[in-house]
Amino acid sequence: MATSTPLAGLAPEDILTLDRSGHVRRRVAFDRAVGWLLPLLFAVAIVPIGWLLYYIGSQALPGFTVAVITTNPSGATGGLYAPLVGSLTILAVATGVAILFGFLGGLVTSEYLSDQWAGWVRISANVMVGTPAIIVGLFGYLAFVIYFHWGLSLAASGLTLGVFMTPYVFRATDIAYGSVPPHIREAALGSGARPRQYLIRVASAIAFPQVLGGIFLAMAIGVGETAPLYLTTTAVELPPTGLFQPVSALSLYIWSGFQAGYILPSAIRLAFQAAFLLLVIVIGLNILVRLIVARSRRRLQGLFQ
């Protein structure tokens, strides 16, 4: 539809010679102008992205050595080993929680619930995706840090982030299993598979890449979140030692670099290096998602005809 000419079959010049008042000419010219001007709006997205990536890179890369990711921070100097390991540990705990709740929930919703019930459950999952991170963080602080007496800890922050990530995994699972074509199900059950065999060996094989993509995507969203972590753990200088010990995170170091303001240049340097590491992780995960989704689409193309 994008490439077809307004007046198919006739060359535009033929029409334009008949166009005494110039009305058609004006309309076609306006259409062409819009076609040139509207794509310029992409600059609103491209310029900030380039500016941001260039600026973070130019601040972080000079002086970015292996020591940055192998030494612990001390005060406003040192490296980012502890926050990096901390971020990944929190992410691991949170991903475990999100998979446990989100995957099983999505599976049940897609495979077992009647359409009416599934509709309601989907609405609640969709709405939960939009819950602000700060509110999930406040919930985690009140529930886990205070009521459960876990203190500012890995368990509290991991679980809070897990709660935040759950609906993303839930929806990805639901959509993935829901998009397995019905004729595959009929074929499997018709050739004697039990429902459980169908679910594990047929549907899961088809849905797995999409579920995996959803999980990685939830990780990409979760690892960059600051508000839930700021309320449930605190920036320490050593890697995590236990489930109920405080744990540091990259985003918390960016936050403290910002709070140090222009006073402590080394804290700002550390903050930009943390931001750079975070961007590498997030963009890496995003690319992984795209590769997985594109590959599974290609592989399963024949299924959906």
Add this chain to the structure above:
Amino acid sequence: MVHQRRWLVWWPFAFALIPLALTLAIVFTLLRASDLQDFGWSFWGLDVSNYGILVYVTGSFLTAVPALLFAMVIGLGIAIASTTYLPRFLAAVLDPVVDLLAGIPSIVYGIWGYFIVAPFFGKNVFTWTAIHLAWIPGFKPTHDSSLPLIATGDGLALAIIILTLMILPITTLLMRDALQAVPRDLWESGLALGATRWEVTRRVAVPHAKRGVWGAAFLGFGRAIGETVAVFMVIDQASKLPTNVYDGTSTMASLIIGSIDSAMELNPSGVTELHFLCELAIVLLLITLAVNVAGRWMIRRTYTEVAGL
């Protein structure tokens, strides 16, 4: 035996209730922690020293509504360009760039906004608008001597700009989905009648995608009003109404993260403040829930699985 079987069949259904249960747990926890403390009528007032929320609600709307307007206009333009005007290979290259905006963490926007965009816009844009566009309501600086302060850049206007960037991908993506779902027949009949691509877009495609456009507006608004860290970093946090667009103010979300530290120290005033923050959080949660339900109801079912929106 039969009972056992039935139990075996039914227990997995509990997992389906997890999103609902988590939402309810959040509401319940906030209600309990707020202790239902009664701040009286001043709670709905402008007096921040007397625990009034209206300043923060106003701050939230003052940042979210303009950001949403910009993001909707720019997003609709990008969505139309990518579905209608751009050659397919170019759209395939450019669309992921917009999606990439969604992937960048809030705090990275914040630190970039505070350390580089703020001074740049302060010196080059806001100083200029403060002098030349002072006739627009809100663009006039309070005093002529406040120009150096304006040149630092952080404040309401910068928060709106950063927020626009942050919600641009969600509005663009949802509208792109809606426009792509316009049936080919409609397009071809429009073109066959002699309409130009722009006329079909304006009179056929966009009206057909109306629900999607509204859904994008609602969901984008929900995103904008809940955005916390980046807004806190660029808004020049202050518990007051802004007097002009360069002034600092506070949104509901940025107040929560800004004052949670003092509320965590559980002295008597901290406890009251925690109660206040919880009640504020409930108000914020109710607004986002209402907006999200409306938005999802508009869209019903979309497959934006790649961007995870």
